[in-house]
Amino acid sequence: MEFSKRKWRMLRLAGDQRNASYPHCLQFYLQPPSENISLIEFENLAIDRVKLLKSVENLGVSYVKGTEQYQSKLESELRKLKFSYRENLEDEYEPRRRDHISHFILRLAYCQSEELRRWFIQQEMDLLRFRFSILPKDKIQDFLKDSQLQFEAISDEEKTLREQEIIASSPNFSGSKLVLESIYKIPFADALDLFRGRKVYLEDGFAYVPLKDIVAIILNEFRAKLSKALALTARSLPAVQSDERLQPLLNHLSHSYTGQDYSTQGNVGKISLDQIDLLSTKSFPPCMRQLHKALRENHHLRHGGRMQYGLFLKGIGLTLEQALQFWKQEFIKGKMDPDKFDKGYSYNIRHSFGKEGKRTDYTPFSCLKIILSNPPSQGDYHGCPFRHSDPELLKQKLQSYKISPGGISQILDLAKGTHYQVACQKYFEMIHNVDDCGFSLNHPNQFFCESQRILNGGKDIKKEPIQPETPQPKPSIQKTKDASSALASLNSSLEMDMEGLEDYFSEDS
Amino acid sequence: METFDPTELPELLKLYYRRLFPYSQYYRWLNYGGVIKNYFQHREFSFTLKDDIYIRYQSFNNQSDLEKEMQKMNPYKIDIGAVYSHRPNQHNTVKLGAFQAQEKELVFDIDMTDYDDVRRCCSSADICPKCWTLMTMAIRIIDRALKEDFGFKHRLWVYSGRRGVHCWVCDESVRKLSSAVRSGIVEYLSLIKGGQDVKKKVHLSEKIHPFIRKSINIIKKYFEEYALVNQDILKNKESWDKILALVPETIHDELQQGFQKSQNSLQRWEHLKKVASRCQNNIKNDKYGPWLEWEIMLQYCFPRLDINVSKGINHLLKSPFSVHPKTGRISVPIDLQKVDQFDPFTVPTISFICRELDAISTNEEEKENEAESDVKHRTRDYKKTSLAPYVKVFEHFLENLDKSRKGELLKKSDLQKDF
Numbered sequence: 064m065e066f067s068k069r070k071w072r073m074l075r076l077a078g079d080q081r082n083a084s085y086p087h088c089l090q091f092y093l094q095p096p097s098e099n100i101s102l103i104e105f106e107n108l109a110i111d112r113v114k115l116l117k118s119v120e121n122l123g124v125s126y127v128k129g130t131e132q133y134q135s136k137l138e139s140e141l142r143k144l145k146f147s148y149r150e151n152l153e154d155e156y157e158p159r160r161r162d163h164i165s166h167f168i169l170r171l172a173y174c175q176s177e178e179l180r181r182w183f184i185q186q187e188m189d190l191l192r193f194r195f196s197i198l199p200k201d202k203i204q205d206f207l208k209d210s211q212l213q214f215e216a217i218s219d220e221e222k223t224l225r226e227q228e229i230i231a232s233s234p235n236f237s238g239s240k241l242v243l244e245s246i247y248k249i250p251f252a253d254a255l256d257l258f259r260g261r262k263v264y265l266e267d268g269f270a271y272v273p274l275k276d277i278v279a280i281i282l283n284e285f286r287a288k289l290s291k292a293l294a295l296t297a298r299s300l301p302a303v304q305s306d307e308r309l310q311p312l313l314n315h316l317s318h319s320y321t322g323q324d325y326s327t328q329g330n331v332g333k334i335s336l337d338q339i340d341l342l343s344t345k346s347f348p349p350c351m352r353q354l355h356k357a358l359r360e361n362h363h364l365r366h367g368g369r370m371q372y373g374l375f376l377k378g379i380g381l382t383l384e385q386a387l388q389f390w391k392q393e394f395i396k397g398k399m400d401p402d403k404f405d406k407g408y409s410y411n412i413r414h415s416f417g418k419e420g421k422r423t424d425y426t427p428f429s430c431l432k433i434i435l436s437n438p439p440s441q442g443d444y445h446g447c448p449f450r451h452s453d454p455e456l457l458k459q460k461l462q463s464y465k466i467s468p469g470g471i472s473q474i475l476d477l478a479k480g481t482h483y484q485v486a487c488q489k490y491f492e493m494i495h496n497v498d499d500c501g502f503s504l505n506h507p508n509q510f511f512c513e514s515q516r517i518l519n520g521g522k523d524i525k526k527e528p529i530q531p532e533t534p535q536p537k538p539s540i541q542k543t544k545d546a547s548s549a550l551a552s553l554n555s556s557l558e559m560d561m562e563g564l565e566d567y568f569s570e571d572s
Numbered sequence: 573m574e575t576f577d578p579t580e581l582p583e584l585l586k587l588y589y590r591r592l593f594p595y596s597q598y599y600r601w602l603n604y605g606g607v608i609k610n611y612f613q614h615r616e617f618s619f620t621l622k623d624d625i626y627i628r629y630q631s632f633n634n635q636s637d638l639e640k641e642m643q644k645m646n647p648y649k650i651d652i653g654a655v656y657s658h659r660p661n662q663h664n665t666v667k668l669g670a671f672q673a674q675e676k677e678l679v680f681d682i683d684m685t686d687y688d689d690v691r692r693c694c695s696s697a698d699i700c701p702k703c704w705t706l707m708t709m710a711i712r713i714i715d716r717a718l719k720e721d722f723g724f725k726h727r728l729w730v731y732s733g734r735r736g737v738h739c740w741v742c743d744e745s746v747r748k749l750s751s752a753v754r755s756g757i758v759e760y761l762s763l764i765k766g767g768q769d770v771k772k773k774v775h776l777s778e779k780i781h782p783f784i785r786k787s788i789n790i791i792k793k794y795f796e797e798y799a800l801v802n803q804d805i806l807k808n809k810e811s812w813d814k815i816l817a818l819v820p821e822t823i824h825d826e827l828q829q830g831f832q833k834s835q836n837s838l839q840r841w842e843h844l845k846k847v848a849s850r851c852q853n854n855i856k857n858d859k860y861g862p863w864l865e866w867e868i869m870l871q872y873c874f875p876r877l878d879i880n881v882s883k884g885i886n887h888l889l890k891s892p893f894s895v896h897p898k899t900g901r902i903s904v905p906i907d908l909q910k911v912d913q914f915d916p917f918t919v920p921t922i923s924f925i926c927r928e929l930d931a932i933s934t935n936e937e938e939k940e941n942e943a944e945s946d947v948k949h950r951t952r953d954y955k956k957t958s959l960a961p962y963v964k965v966f967e968h969f970l971e972n973l974d975k976s977r978k979g980e981l982l983k984k985s986d987l988q989k990d991f
Binding site for chain 2: 260
């Protein structure tokens with residue numbers, strides 16, 4: 064993509080050309096876009112795709128990839144953000160175009176560090192995997208050809224000749240299915256992960272790969288290509304970053320958390336300090352419950368714990384004064400000198416409320432942030448118990464919380480399968496005695512709000528998702544309590560003004 | 573074959589490098605038709621000289637340069653390394669990080685010592701006709717897979733000179749393979765898992781991959797004579813206890829009873845097959861049948877590869893036609909058509925062929941023109957010794973390489989419409 068300093072204009076492609084440029088609903092992004100677009104559209108597309116990829120990430124942690132729930136939620140995300148996903152829908156040009164351009168814009172933002180690249184590649188791969196999984200079989204061959212992959216499906220005769228060998232080579236096959244299955248013939252070196260474990264039939268330098276396994280190979284190809292492309296992009300980045308129109312946006316994109324941040328003080332002052340002990344057992348997620356318990360027992364928490372728990376408390380409505388009192392009371396019980404508290408710790412508390420230093424109002428940590436960063440060490444109580452606790456310890460904790468053995472084993476299974484947030488949802492369901500918690504958990508304060516909502520009979524809702532002004536897409540697809548509605552709300556309220564960008568992205572502190 | 577005296581090496585090597593080493597064929601090989609510029613010039617060689625002096629990053633301009641240097645240095649051992657981005661002998665002048673190994677043949681090293689846990693006749697560096705069959709089976713199994721599964725066409729098998737064999741796969745595309753793919757190939761070819769502390773080293777799953785099935789079929793052809801007769805793996809309690817360690821305890825009693833009643837390994841093996849086919853396998857579902865039997869056969873006979881030799885592009889491996897300093901034997905190519913007949917004990921030693929050469933020279937007409945060039949002498953000299961048939965095998969291999977190359981060039985020029 065060329066970034067010239069002149070003003071940009073919109074280019075429109077005529078009729079047939081449109082379809083030719085995007086023959087499929089998915090692509091490998093081999094060619095960068097060559098049209099001109101306005102800055103406004105540039106920003107919109109970028110923001111939309113970040114939202115999409117964040118959803119991909121969230122859904123991937125909350126649900127097992129490939130299950131019906133995962134698939135349908137991801138599909139509705141794509142539809143809502145107007146990106147392409149499925150063949151044979153009407154008017155596919157615009158979503159495909161958006162998909163194409165937004166991908167390339169994000170390359171600029173996410174090529175800048177190893178961590179960003181890894182994240183970007185992971186989400187793009189999951190997205191591609193999903194789109195490929197819903198591609199109709201007859202479209203697969205065309206797509207592969209157009210993507211310059213040397214993968215050819217073999218004829219039925221060739222299949223029959225090798226039927227026994229192919230069946231004996233693939234872990235997933237039984238005799239009858241072979242007739243229906245497509246088998247692809249690819250050079251053996253392209254199927255490294257398959258042939259090294261003898262999971263594919265090799266003949267004369269070719270691997271005979273069933274469709275299911277081709278996906279893994281295609282994804283590897285994609286990852287390799289994208290990884291190379293990002294490295295190249297990083298080299299030309301200085302030129303791009305020198306363009307003042309783009310620099311702020313690109314810097315913000317990679318730091319944005321586009322979900323609800325629970326920082327607005329809609330419920331400030333509604334909680335009193337003496338309620339906290341009870342609330343911790345009834346409405347706190349296990350991560351905060353354990354932090355509270357540790358604080359009460361040790362009269363102290365280390366920095367990681369103070370950050371995670373302190374911001375959570377702010378999110379549920381504690382005022383600065385309450386917070387200062389709460390922490391001071393507890394620390395003094397631990398024989399801390401009151402003056403020392405005032406000098407050392409109270410500054411930090413005021414800082415996290417935005418009353419000191421650069422006066423940023425820090426937002427409570429999301430589940431992903433807790434799960435993925437700053438793992439706890441000896442003497443720490445922060446983190447996510449489902450992720451960071453030893454399974455035995457986790458089991459004991461759940462037992463002490465009086466969860467039934469059946470529930471405990473379900474939770475432990477989910478934690479073992481790295482579905483930490485689903486495990487937490489299960490915990491929610493157990494302590495509130497409901498079959499379905501009714502939401503996709505991605506934030507501890509969300510846990511709290513939903514819990515309060517149930518316990519208070521839906522009357523006293525501590526946190527309202529910002530209601531969108533534009534009409535929602537078909538309501539049957541979305542659950543209103545879904546966190547994704549929060550994403551849609553942000554979309555509608557965005558003004559395309561470069562200077563105001565900070566307002567639309569709350570920084571993860 | 574006379575015994576070889578290592579102290580004679582310096583003199584013998586001098587003669588060998590002057591009169592017998594097949595330089596022109598050797599150069600023909602490593603030059604690969606001169607299709608790629610500087611391919612030979614960028615190739616690393618390493619020499620081990622007298623008193624164990626080891627020098628790396630040797631490289632040569634052409635065949636004549638190679639000859640001169642080898643004759644001058646008289647190396648005890650020659651290793652071949654990778655083709656680098658620059659001339660190896662100038663690698664110190666290259667900018668840091670720019671000197672890279674780029675291509676090399678895919679190589680395999682199969683060493684008899686890796687089988688010490690399953691052969692009774694010898695151990696460590698020793699070999700005998702009874703255990704050499706392990707190499708025969710290894711060559712057959714690996715070569716079949718390289719040819720039929722991977723489609724590799726130019727495979728040179730070489731006797732290492734003492735206790736094993738090497739394979740050089742020289743296809744153009746193979747020389748370019750990455751380290752990851754090379755590792756993957758070795759993994760594909762591996763079935764024996766575990767070191768000294770692991771008793772049972774082979775576990776088959778319910779589904780038998782065609783590679784495994786075909787390998788078992790090869791082993792079956794040799795098993796009776798090799799394992800039951802020569803190695804006598806069920807000879808007595810000591811040996812059959814080792815086999816009992818590989819089968820479920822539930823059948824130990826029945827097996828032992830049968831073993832005691834039988835007279836020899838053949839009978840005991842038949843008994844084992846019968847009992848094993850009735851027994852439930854280790855696998856959770858009740859799969860009966862010959863899995864146990866196969867696992868034992870594989871553990872005793874299947875090839876054992878050293879992955880480190882194969883995966884590194886810059887790995888140095890003993891050169892064909894190099895001399896083994898301890899045994900004196902020449903590392904000769906093995907004729908695949910006659911692999912069953914290959915006998916390492918009939919491979920000529922350097923002292924043997926030098927003596928052959930001396931004998932012939934004295935018999936030849938001394939009226940021969942002294943001005944006749946060394947080269948002409950040499951090109952006939954090896955032919956008069958026991959080295960000849962092995963050079964012939966090598967030449968056959970080279971002809972195939974040439975044919976392939978011509979075929980490729982034709983294809984390319986056809987595409988370019990270059991007549």
